[in-house]
Amino acid sequence: MQMSILPILLLLMGQQTAPPTSQAPAAETRQAPAQTQNVTSREAPATPPPAPQQRQVRGPGIPGPGPAVGGQVSETPVITHHSIVVNGRTINYTAKVGQMPLKNPAGDTEAHIFYMAYTVDGQNNGARRPLTFCFNGGPGSASMWVHMGGMGPRSPKLMPNGSMPPPPYQLIDNKDTWLDTTDLVFVDPVGTGYSRAKNLEIAKRMNGVQGDIQSVGEFMRLYVAENNRELSPLFIAGESYGTFRAAGLAGYLIDRGLAFNGIVLIGTTLNLETIWSRSDDLVYELELPTYAADAWYHKKIASDLQKKDLKSVLKEAEDFALGEYALALNKGDKLSGPERKAIVDKLVRYTGLDATYIEQSNLRFDVQHFTRQLLRDRNQTIGRYDGRLTGDSSLNTGETSEYDPSSTEITPPFTAAFTSYIRNELNYKTDMYYYPSGGIQPWDYGVQNGFGDTTSLLRNAFTKNPYMKVMIAAGYFDLATPFWAVDYTFNHMGLHPDMHKRISWDFYPAGHMLYIDSESHAKLHRDVAAFLSSALPEGEAP
Numbered sequence: 001m002q003m004s005i006l007p008i009l010l011l012l013m014g015q016q017t018a019p020p021t022s023q024a025p026a027a028e029t030r031q032a033p034a035q036t037q038n039v040t041s042r043e044a045p046a047t048p049p050p051a052p053q054q055r056q057v058r059g060p061g062i063p064g065p066g067p068a069v070g071g072q073v074s075e076t077p078v079i080t081h082h083s084i085v086v087n088g089r090t091i092n093y094t095a096k097v098g099q100m101p102l103k104n105p106a107g108d109t110e111a112h113i114f115y116m117a118y119t120v121d122g123q124n125n126g127a128r129r130p131l132t133f134c135f136n137g138g139p140g141s142a143s144m145w146v147h148m149g150g151m152g153p154r155s156p157k158l159m160p161n162g163s164m165p166p167p168p169y170q171l172i173d174n175k176d177t178w179l180d181t182t183d184l185v186f187v188d189p190v191g192t193g194y195s196r197a198k199n200l201e202i203a204k205r206m207n208g209v210q211g212d213i214q215s216v217g218e219f220m221r222l223y224v225a226e227n228n229r230e231l232s233p234l235f236i237a238g239e240s241y242g243t244f245r246a247a248g249l250a251g252y253l254i255d256r257g258l259a260f261n262g263i264v265l266i267g268t269t270l271n272l273e274t275i276w277s278r279s280d281d282l283v284y285e286l287e288l289p290t291y292a293a294d295a296w297y298h299k300k301i302a303s304d305l306q307k308k309d310l311k312s313v314l315k316e317a318e319d320f321a322l323g324e325y326a327l328a329l330n331k332g333d334k335l336s337g338p339e340r341k342a343i344v345d346k347l348v349r350y351t352g353l354d355a356t357y358i359e360q361s362n363l364r365f366d367v368q369h370f371t372r373q374l375l376r377d378r379n380q381t382i383g384r385y386d387g388r389l390t391g392d393s394s395l396n397t398g399e400t401s402e403y404d405p406s407s408t409e410i411t412p413p414f415t416a417a418f419t420s421y422i423r424n425e426l427n428y429k430t431d432m433y434y435y436p437s438g439g440i441q442p443w444d445y446g447v448q449n450g451f452g453d454t455t456s457l458l459r460n461a462f463t464k465n466p467y468m469k470v471m472i473a474a475g476y477f478d479l480a481t482p483f484w485a486v487d488y489t490f491n492h493m494g495l496h497p498d499m500h501k502r503i504s505w506d507f508y509p510a511g512h513m514l515y516i517d518s519e520s521h522a523k524l525h526r527d528v529a530a531f532l533s534s535a536l537p538e539g540e541a542p
Contacts, residue, residue: 067203068439070196070432073099073112078428081121084153084173086180092121093153093179097428099194100219110202113219114194116143116426117185117227118153130182130233130261130532133220135189137241137267139212140440142193143186144418146239146266149410150515150524151184153177154425156417162516163389164409169416176525181532182235185223189245190215191440194432200441208444209452213248220249221258233536237264237528240481240512244270244454251457254464262469262535264528267481267512270458272451274485281329284364285321286485291370292317292350293476294387300352300374310476310509317350318484329363367479368400381405386511387477406511411436455493462499469502471531473524475514476507483507504531 077098084091096119099112123129134151135143148155157170178184188195190206197203206215224230238246243265250260269275277283295301296313305313328335328343335343340363347358353373358365365373371382372393379396383389383406391405415436422428445452461468472490474483490503506527510517515524 067200067207067441068191068196068433068435069199069203070112073194073196073430073432075099075101075112078426080426082153082425084177084179086175086177089180091179094119094121095426097422097426100222102190102215102218102222109198111190111197111206111215112195113190113215114188115185115219115223116147116152116422117183117223118179119183120179127228127231128233130235130536131185131224131229132178132182132235132237132264132532133185133187133223134237135187135216135242135245136192136239137244138192138437138440139189139207139241139245139443140192140435141241141437142188142435144193144414144434144436145513146237146242146515147186148414148418148421149513150176150266150521151178151237152186153179154417154421156413158410158413158516158518160518161388162386162406162410162510162513162518164413167412167416169413171417171421176521178237178525178528181529183232187216187219192435192437194430194434196432204441204444207441209248209446209454211444212245213252216245217249217253217256217258220253221256224258233261233532234258235262235264235532235535236260237266239266240269242266243268243481244272244452247458247461248454250461250465250468251454251459254461259465260461260468262471262531264471264473264531266473266514266524267478268472268474268486269481269489270455270486271453271489272445273453274489275481276451278366281326281364282488283485284329284366285326286488287367287370287479287482288321288325288350289314289317289484290387290477290479290482294370294374294382294479295350295352297388297477298352298375298382298390302349302352305349314476320346320350321484325363371404371479372398372401383407383511384479385513386475386516387479388511388517406513410513410516455489459493459495459499462495462502467535467537469504469531469535471504471506471527473506473508473514473527475510475512475520477510478512478514480512504534 075098077096080095082093082095084093096117099114101109102111102113104110120129134146136145153174154171155174157165157172159165189212190197191203197206205211236246236249246263246265247270250263274286275283292301292313293310296306296310299306301313324346325343328339343363344355344358347353347363348355357373361369367384371384374382375390376396379393380390381393381401381403384404386406389406389409391403391408393402395402472486474486476483508514508520508523510520514520
């Protein structure tokens with residue numbers, strides 16, 4: 001996820017990463033975690049990245065600007081045992097928290113990847129139980145968000161729509177944990193969470209599209225081998241930039257003998273041009289249906305559309321976006337006066353924005369402007385990650401939003417819940433700083449004058465693994481990775497028709513982190529369970 005502590009939820013959380021420094025931060029003192037056996041029972045990804053911002057130093061132990069690097073850490077995992085009730089069934093499970101060393105060909109450790117793994121106890125043939133690797137995006141975001149918000153066994157208690165409850169915060173059982181259908185491994189890529197590169201040079205190599213895929217891929221290979229999971233059905237679940245990474249990993253690892261049964265993509269972006277580029281008009285077209293969804297939710301859309309259900313509104317907005325609107329934008333200054341007036345009127349109809357504002361914006365407005373403009377008459381800003389959530393704007397003069405309420409409203413409860421959980425329930429104690437976001441070098445996208453793209457790697461996996469399936473989970477109110485941009489991407493990948501049959505689409509009345517909404521949270525659990533079952537060989541059961 002992104003901003004202050006969260007700024008990077010997922011890529012598209014905006015990408016505020018710490019600027020590089022010429023020297024590594026002072027060495028951190030670490031407390032080697034001892035292996036324990038603690039039994040606990042419980043009853044039932046917009047615009048290109050902004051300029052880097054320095055992290056404010058608040059006191060001892062809070063790192064200054066710079067990538068996360070480190071020295072020695074304990075490689076002895078901490079093991080605890082727990083139980084949870086899901087759908088009336090008690091599930092006993094083991095939690096394993098540790099640091100996986102990544103070594104170079106000479107056998108020298110170059111980095112450690114921090115992970116938190118959950119395996120269900122008492123399986124007659126545990127090696128055949130599905131295993132899912134999970135991570136967030138950023139790049140530069142730790143897995144805390146999908147872990148505590150959607151998939152893991154414990155969660156912060158939020159309001160039903162996912163907004164912040166009054167403090168103090170509560171840690172509760174996640175009745176929709178994925179543990180009833182799959183074992184889970186939450187991965188913090190190098191520079192996020194507690195994961196560290198040995199030095200700045202290695203951090204720089206691993207903090208980029210290629211290095212990230214290689215390092216996370218090596219972790220996955222090692223985990224599978226060291227835990228005897230070679231014969232397990234394997235899955236990946238990524239969010240935001242994590243979907244970009246997941247697509248890359250599927251294509252990268254298939255050439256190294258590691259095939260996946262399925263990939264779950266939440267808040268998807270595989271071709272960053274579809275969400276960042278303003279050099280052409282495509283992004284404006286792909287964002288428009290989400291603008292319509294947000295306008296409909298806040299009752300700012302045309303009155304006749306307001307009476308319709310959301311899906312009907314979106315179908316009309318989609319047709320307009322890639323039809324009349326696309327044609328008008330392509331005409332540029334050749335657009336005649338009457339044609340321009342007609343397009344302005346249609347944009348007012350679908351977005352709820354003022355005609356004068358649309359005209360003065362030359363029919364084009366990006367996410368940062370839209371989130372500020374939609375509810376300006378109410379002195380409010382809507383969220384980028386989740387357009388349903390709003391925040392007050394005391395200064396009502398800015399052109400763009402001052403902050404993202406869909407980020408600031410979830411950061412405190414998530415941070416408090418995770419910090420308490422890992423120390424007090426999982427018994428992992430260290431004085432290292434946990435980077436929810438940041439801690440990375442400026443990201444190397446491996447392209448010049450262009451944008452990162454892992455669609456070819458996903459196509460490679462589809463081609464070489466005829467059994468792999470993909471589930472796409474998209475939130476209607478997500479302006480970080482608009483659902484229509486995802487649709488466009490998958491329809492321009494050059495996939496064989498049979499490959500499209502292996503792709504399932506699930507849509508949610510929520511935002512980027514769709515699992516923070518209580519109804520979407522439960523729906524995601526059901527959809528994932530059905531997807532995992534469909535991706536297993538006949539006769540296998542999760």
